[in-house]
Amino acid sequence: MSVKDVAIKxxxxxxxxxxxENKVLSVLPDMPDYFLKRAGSFVSLKKGDGTxxxxxxxxxxxxxxxxxxxxxxxxxxxxxxxxxxxxxLAELDELYFSVDVLxxxxxxxxxxxxxxxxxxxxxxxxxxxxxxLPDLEGIDTADKQLEVAMTKAGIDKADDIKIYxxxxxxxxx
Numbered sequence: 001m002s003v004k005d006v007a008i009k010x011x012x013x014x015x016x017x018x019x020x021e022n023k024v025l026s027v028l029p030d031m032p033d034y035f036l037k038r039a040g041s042f043v044s045l046k047k048g049d050g051t052x053x054x055x056x057x058x059x060x061x062x063x064x065x066x067x068x069x070x071x072x073x074x075x076x077x078x079x080x081x082x083x084x085x086x087x088x089l090a091e092l093d094e095l096y097f098s099v100d101v102l103x104x105x106x107x108x109x110x111x112x113x114x115x116x117x118x119x120x121x122x123x124x125x126x127x128x129x130x131x132x133l134p135d136l137e138g139i140d141t142a143d144k145q146l147e148v149a150m151t152k153a154g155i156d157k158a159d160d161i162k163i164y165x166x167x168x169x170x171x172x173x
Contacts, residue, residue: 003034004171007099010035010067011043011074012092018075019089027067035067040102042133042168043073045087045095050137053095054081059102059122059131059166070099099171100133105164114142119165121149128153134168 001009014025027035042057056076063069074097078087087095105122108114114121120134123146130153132145139145146163155161 001032003032003169006032006035007070007101007171008097008173010070011097011099014071014074015045015078015087016089016092019078019087019092024075025071027065027071031065031067035070036065038064039066039069041066041069041073042100042102043070043077044098044100044133045077046098048094048096052084054078054084054087056081057100057102057131059105066101096173098173100168101171103167103169105166108163108165111142111146111163114145114163114165116140116142116145118167120168121145122164122166123149123153123155124162124164125153125155125160128155130155135170 017023017025038061040058040060042055044052045054047053054077057073058069061069063072102120116139117135121132123130130149130151132139132149132152139148146158150158150161
């Protein structure tokens with residue numbers, strides 16, 4: 001099985017197991033090494049028409065390994081994204097999964113260092129933090145990427161913000 005196949009299967013199986021049995025899937029002992037490293041990840045759920053149905057993730061690793069990040073973020077994307085009602089078992093087979101594995105973030109000095117097709121961003125101002133994954137529909141410029149991330153964070157002025165960029169390994173169904 002390829003890394004992509006394992007990532008998608010892990011995300012789907014974990015949400016299915018949680019919805020059916022109210023249990024968190026265990027990491028299998030024969031998991032490929034790629035999933036035993038530590039990294040942040042995002043799991044996105046989309047309907048057949050491409051409409052977002054849920055997306056939750058971690059910028060920095062929170063769990064013991066990437067497999068646990070994907071398992072927990074898939075469950076959260078399905079039941080904890082405050083923008084959407086909880087996913088139910090009946091609709092699960094209609095959803096498409098995407099897993100983004102985050103590379104470490106790097107601080108940037110200005111928007112000139114950003115490229116919304118290739119880099120996601122994190123903006124921070126005090127405790128406020130906004131995250132935007134790369135290569136999102138409708139986000140074609142660094143200025144637009146910054147604007148959307150700041151809005152998500154509730155930041156109204158670009159004064160004294162920290163900006164970070166990060167690459168992802170994206171695995172789409």
